[in-house]
Amino acid sequence: MKKAAAFLAIAMTVAGGLPAKADFQDNQPISITTSGATATGFGRAVVEALNAIVRDVYPGSTMTFRPNTGAGGLVDLMNNDAQLSLGVTNVEIPIALEGQPPFEQPMRGKLSFVFNGLPGTKFFFIAEKAWAEKAGVVTLEDYLKKKPRGTLSVSARGTLYLNLIADALLKQGNSSVETVERQWPGSRVAYLPSARGVDELKDGKIDLQIGAAFQPFQAINEVARSRPLVWLKVPDNYLEAVAKQYDLEIVTFPKGFYSFLDEDVKTLRIDLAMLAATSVSEEAVYKYMKAVGSRLDRFRSIHPSYADVTLEELARKPSSVPYHPGAERYFREVGIIK
Numbered sequence: 584m585k586k587a588a589a590f591l592a593i594a595m596t597v598a599g600g601l602p603a604k605a606d607f608q609d610n611q612p613i614s615i616t617t618s619g620a621t622a623t624g625f626g627r628a629v630v631e632a633l634n635a636i637v638r639d640v641y642p643g644s645t646m647t648f649r650p651n652t653g654a655g656g657l658v659d660l661m662n663n664d665a666q667l668s669l670g671v672t673n674v675e676i677p678i679a680l681e682g683q684p685p686f687e688q689p690m691r692g693k694l695s696f697v698f699n700g701l702p703g704t705k706f707f708f709i710a711e712k713a714w715a716e717k718a719g720v721v722t723l724e725d726y727l728k729k730k731p732r733g734t735l736s737v738s739a740r741g742t743l744y745l746n747l748i749a750d751a752l753l754k755q756g757n758s759s760v761e762t763v764e765r766q767w768p769g770s771r772v773a774y775l776p777s778a779r780g781v782d783e784l785k786d787g788k789i790d791l792q793i794g795a796a797f798q799p800f801q802a803i804n805e806v807a808r809s810r811p812l813v814w815l816k817v818p819d820n821y822l823e824a825v826a827k828q829y830d831l832e833i834v835t836f837p838k839g840f841y842s843f844l845d846e847d848v849k850t851l852r853i854d855l856a857m858l859a860a861t862s863v864s865e866e867a868v869y870k871y872m873k874a875v876g877s878r879l880d881r882f883r884s885i886h887p888s889y890a891d892v893t894l895e896e897l898a899r900k901p902s903s904v905p906y907h908p909g910a911e912r913y914f915r916e917v918g919i920i921k
Contacts, residue, residue: 612642612645615867616647618651618656619651619857621652623776629701632881636878639874654686666860668858674853676903680694692861699900700857706793706853707798709803710812714731722816723753735790737774738795739775742776744855748793751824752821773788777792781800782806797889812841868907873913
C-alpha cells in the first residue's frame with residue numbers, strides 16, 4: 584500500500600498533477616475592513632458603495648468601514664486593524680515605505696496595490712469673495728505676499744497628500760503652512776476635511792481653502808449660491824514645480840465649470856489608490872476586485888466623474904508598490920495585465 588501511494592504521488596508530480604491552484608470561483612463570503620477614508624465626505628460614500636457591491640456578489644460577506652485618514656489607514660494595515668485602505672497617493676507611499684514621519688516603521692514589502700479607488704481627484708483653491716476683495720487677493724501669490732488676516736483650511740491632519748501639497752505650493756511663494764499659522768498676525772490654519780471646509784466657508788468660519796475632491800464638487804456651487812466665492816489662481820510656475828515634485832498632472836477647469844469661474848483655470852490632479860497589506864489573502868482581494876469589476880456600472884454611478892471610468896484606469900498603479908496577488912490575478916483574468 585505504501586509503495587502504491589508513493590508511486591501515485593510520483594506519477595502525479597511527473598504528470599503535472601500537483602494540487603491545482605485555487606480558482607476562487609465560488610460564492611463563499613469574505614470578511615474585509617476598509618480604512619483610510621474619513622468619517623464624513625465622499626471617501627466614506629465610496630467605501631460604503633463598494634462594500635454594498637461585495638455583499639451583493641458574495642452574500643453574507645462582512646464588510647466593515649473603519650474611519651481614518653490616508654496615513655492612519657496605512658497604520659491600520661500594519662496593525663491588522665484593517666485589510667484595505669483607501670485614499671493613498673504617490674505622495675504618502677514613498678514616505679510610508681521608508682518609515683519617515685509620521686510613520687514609525689518602514690512599510691517596504693508590506694504594502695500592495697488593489698485598485699485605483701478614487702481616480703481623478705482634483706484640487707480646488709477658493710475664497711470668500713468679500714474677504715478676497717477686501718484683502719486685494721486674486722491669486723495664491725497675492726495671498727502669500729500680502730499676508731492678510733484670515734483663516735486658511737488645508738484639510739485634516741493626517742491627510743498627508745493634501746497637507747504636503749498645500750505646503751509645497753505655499754513654499755513656492757517663500758512661505759509654508761506653519762509660517763501662516765505661527766507668524767502671520769491675525770491668521771489661523773484650520774485642519775478640516777475638504778467637505779467640512781466647504782461647509783465652514785459657507786458659515787463664514789474660514790476665508791479660503793486648499794482642498795481636493797471629485798469634480799465638479801457640487802457643495803462648492805451650493806455655497807456660491809448663498810455666499811459669493813472666487814477662485815484663487817495659482818501661478819503656472821507653482822503648479823509646475825509641485826507637479827514635478829510629486830508626479831502630479833496639471834489639468835484645466837474650463838470657464839463656467841463652477842458658477843463663479845469666468846475664465847479657464849489650471850489645477851492639479853491626483854489618483855487615490857486602495858492598498859492592502861501583503862498579508863491579506865489572495866482570495867479576499869481577488870473576490871473583492873471581481874465583485875467591483877462585475878458591477879462596474881454601479882461603481883460608475885457613485886459620482887458623475889466616474890461615468891466613463893474603465894478597468895484600465897482602475898488598474899493604473901503607482902510604480903512604488905506591486906499589485907496584490909489577488910488584484911493581479913483578477914486584472915490578468917480580464918486581460919489588462921498580460
